[in-house]
Amino acid sequence: MYVAVKGGEKAINNAHRLLADRRRGDRSVPAIRLDQIAQQLALGVDRVMAEGSLFDTELAALAIKQARGDMIEAIFLLRAYRTTLPRFGYSNPLETAKMLIERRISATFKDLPGGQLLGATFDYTHRLLDPELAADEPVPAGERRDEPARQSTPRVTDILGHDGMIEPDSSMPEEQEIGDLTREPLAFPLERDLRLQALARGDEGFLLGLAYSTQRGYARSHPFAGEIRIGEVDVELEVAELDFPLTLGRIQVTECQMVNQFKGSSKQPPQFTRGYGLVFGQSERKAMSMALCDRALRARELGEDITAAAQDEEFVISHSDNVQSTGFVEHLKLPHYVDFQAELDLVRMMRAEQGLERTTANQASEAAE
Amino acid sequence: MENPDVQKAKAAPDLARKSAMALLAQATRIELEERWDAWPAKPSIEELRRPETGLVMLRGRIGGGGAPFNLGEATVTRATVRLGTGMVGHAYALGRDREKVRLAAVFDALWQTPEARDAVEASVLRPIARRLDEDQSRRTSEAAATKVDFFTMVRGDD
Numbered sequence: 409m410y411v412a413v414k415g416g417e418k419a420i421n422n423a424h425r426l427l428a429d430r431r432r433g434d435r436s437v438p439a440i441r442l443d444q445i446a447q448q449l450a451l452g453v454d455r456v457m458a459e460g461s462l463f464d465t466e467l468a469a470l471a472i473k474q475a476r477g478d479m480i481e482a483i484f485l486l487r488a489y490r491t492t493l494p495r496f497g498y499s500n501p502l503e504t505a506k507m508l509i510e511r512r513i514s515a516t517f518k519d520l521p522g523g524q525l526l527g528a529t530f531d532y533t534h535r536l537l538d539p540e541l542a543a544d545e546p547v548p549a550g551e552r553r554d555e556p557a558r559q560s561t562p563r564v565t566d567i568l569g570h571d572g573m574i575e576p577d578s579s580m581p582e583e584q585e586i587g588d589l590t591r592e593p594l595a596f597p598l599e600r601d602l603r604l605q606a607l608a609r610g611d612e613g614f615l616l617g618l619a620y621s622t623q624r625g626y627a628r629s630h631p632f633a634g635e636i637r638i639g640e641v642d643v644e645l646e647v648a649e650l651d652f653p654l655t656l657g658r659i660q661v662t663e664c665q666m667v668n669q670f671k672g673s674s675k676q677p678p679q680f681t682r683g684y685g686l687v688f689g690q691s692e693r694k695a696m697s698m699a700l701c702d703r704a705l706r707a708r709e710l711g712e713d714i715t716a717a718a719q720d721e722e723f724v725i726s727h728s729d730n731v732q733s734t735g736f737v738e739h740l741k742l743p744h745y746v747d748f749q750a751e752l753d754l755v756r757m758m759r760a761e762q763g764l765e766r767t768t769a770n771q772a773s774e775a776a777e
Numbered sequence: 778m779e780n781p782d783v784q785k786a787k788a789a790p791d792l793a794r795k796s797a798m799a800l801l802a803q804a805t806r807i808e809l810e811e812r813w814d815a816w817p818a819k820p821s822i823e824e825l826r827r828p829e830t831g832l833v834m835l836r837g838r839i840g841g842g843g844a845p846f847n848l849g850e851a852t853v854t855r856a857t858v859r860l861g862t863g864m865v866g867h868a869y870a871l872g873r874d875r876e877k878v879r880l881a882a883v884f885d886a887l888w889q890t891p892e893a894r895d896a897v898e899a900s901v902l903r904p905i906a907r908r909l910d911e912d913q914s915r916r917t918s919e920a921a922a923t924k925v926d927f928f929t930m931v932r933g934d935d
Contacts, residue, residue: 463835463851464872494831496853496869501836501845508913510920518927526923555921557914563841577843588834588847600839601846608837608848642799643851645833649867652792655799656833656853657871663841686837688849 431476445469454660454689455479459730460486461590461609463659463688480611480730487731498586500644500653504663504686506560507639511690514564515633516667522561527638564635565665565682574667574680596722603705603725604698608687610728612694618718619700626716627704631683634667636692662687664695668703673711681710797888797897798881800905802870806877808908812901813880821861822883828856828875854878860886 432439446453446469456468460483468486475481511527514520526532528550568574578600587602594602607615622629640658647654664685672678683703685695704718705725717723727733801809813819832850839846855869856878866886868878884901887893 458849461849462832463849466873467852490832490850493852494829495850496831496833496855498847499833499835499851501838502848504837504841508916510916511923524925525920526925527920528923550919551922552915552918553922553924554918555924557917565840566842577838577840580844584844586836586845586847590834590847590850601844604837604839604846605848643833643835643871645853645869647855647867647869649857652795654869655795655802656851656869657802659835659851659871661837661848665841682840684840686841686848 431474440473442466442469442473445472451690452477452479454691455612455694456482456486458688458691458694459483459609459611460490462486462490480734484731484734497645497647499656500646502641502643502659502661502686504637504641504661505563507637507641507661507663508658509558509561509637509639510660511639512561512635512637513633514635516635517564517567520564520567520635522558561637563637563665565667568634568667568680572677572679575670575676575682594725596725597708598721598725600702600706600709603721604684604686604702606725606728607685607698607701610698610701610725611730611733612691612697614728614730614733615697615701616693618704618724619697621716622700622704622718627707627712627719629683629700629703630669631700631703632667633696634665634682636662636664636695638662638690638692660689662689662691662695664692664699666696666699666703670710675711681706794885794888797902798868798885800902800909801868801881801884803909804877804881804901804905806874806880808905809877809880809884809901813883815900820887823859823861824856824879825859825865826855826857828854828879830854830873830875856882858882858886860890862890864890 446465449469449472452472453465453468456471456479457463457465459479460468460471462468464486467489468482471482471485471489472479474485509522509525511529512522512525514524518524565574565577569576580599580601584599587599587605589602589605594606598606621627623631638660640660642658643656644653645656662685666683666685667680668683670676670679670681681703683699683701683706685698685702687695687698701718701724704716705721707714707719708721712719714720830852831854833853834850835848836845837848838844851871852873853869853871854873854875854877855867856875857865857867858879859865860883864886866882866884866889868881868885870878870881884897888897888902
C-alpha cells in the first residue's frame, strides 16, 4: 500500500526563509559581492565550473554565494541552470599547444623548450597561516621579466614521441561519433572519449582518492608528471552563417600529461604510456588525479589485469559524479515512513518466530507511528 | 608585441573579418557602449535575431593532440542585426552579456560597410587589441619571472 502524505508546507517556507537569513548572516558585516568571490576565491569558482561542467565565472560565483560555500550544492545549482539553455553546437577542439602559458612544469625533463614556469603556485610555500592576510594590507604586483612571446609550446610528450619511447596521442576513426554523456545515457563499456568527459566533471575528492590508491599499489602504474600546464586557450566555433570558425573568447584550462612505465604486451613494445587530464580553470590536483584515473582505466585496452577499484570503469565512472552521488545519498533524508513501517513489521515477525518478547517492538512501533 | 589577431588581419585580408569578430567577442560591454555612444550618424538597427544565450559544448583532444572528446559546456550569447543600409552583422561571444553581443553584431555590420570600416578599426578594434595585448604581455612577463634558472652545484675535491 502506498500512502501519500501532505503537510509541512509552512515549515518548508519558513525553513527557506531562515536559510536566506543565515546565508546573509550578521547584517553589520558587508554582503560579499560576486566579483569578490570570482577574484579572491577563484580556485573555488574554478572547481564549481569544472564539476558543474559549465564555464561561466559569474554564474559559478553566484552559485557559491547561494550555496553558502557548499561546493557540491553550488555544482548542483550550475548543473540545474544549464538544463534551461539551448545548445548552440560543439566547439572546435581546444588547442592546448597554443596556450598562453601562466604555469608549466615537468617532473621528467629539467630543460624542456620554453622552460619551467612556476606561475602562481602553492608549491614550495611553507603552509604556515599568514596572520597579515586577516587585515587588508596592500599587496605588490607580480615581478616581471621580458620574454619573447611564444606562438606555441611543444608538449613534453611530443619530445619523447620522436623515437617511439612513448605512445602517440590516441586516435579514433574519423567517422566515429564523439560520445556526449549529456545527450545519451552511459552504456558500459565506454570509449576513452566518454570516460574523459565523465572524469573532467567528476568529483575532485573521489578521483584524488582513486589516484592515490593507484600510487599505493592498487593498479600500480609507475607515474611521472610529464607535464602540467595552465593558461588560456581560444574557443572557436563553426557556425552556419559564416564560412570561417569564429573565436568566441578565451578560457583558462589546466592540462596534465602523466607518463607511465609500460612493460609491453603482445601488441605493443615496452614503452611509456600516458594518462591525460584536462580541466576548466586552474586545478592541477584535479587534472593530475584525472590523468592517473584515465591511465588506470585503460587497463582493458592495454591488456592489463583488472585487479583494483581504480581500473574498474563501471565502478569509477558510475560513482565519480558528485551530483548523482549526493542525490542518492541525501534522498535518504526524505520521508521513508511507510518503507520503515514495513521493515519494522518484518523484523517483528522474525523475532516472533524466534519466540522473543514483543515489548521492545511495540515501543519502537509507537515511535515510528 | 602586437596582438596575433591584428597580425593575421594584415597578413591575409580574407582573415580580416574573423580577426575583427574575435576582437569584438573579447571586448567588454563598457568598451562597446562607449564607442557606440560616441558613434556619429548612427544607422537604424533591426534585430534579425535578438540576443540569445545558450551553450556550446567545448571539446578537448585526448592527450592534447589526439581524438576529440567533450570537455564541458560554456555559456555563449549570439545576435544578428541588420543596419538601415541593409548590411547584416553577426556576433557570438562567451558569457551572457546580451547588450555587449548586440553591439558587437552592430559593429560587425559597420565593419563590413566600406565607408565605416576605417572608423571601426581605429576607434573600436584597435583599443580592444591594445588592451588585450597589454594584458597578455603583462601575464607573459609575470610568468617569465617565475621561470626556473637551473644551475649545477660543483662538489669539492675533499
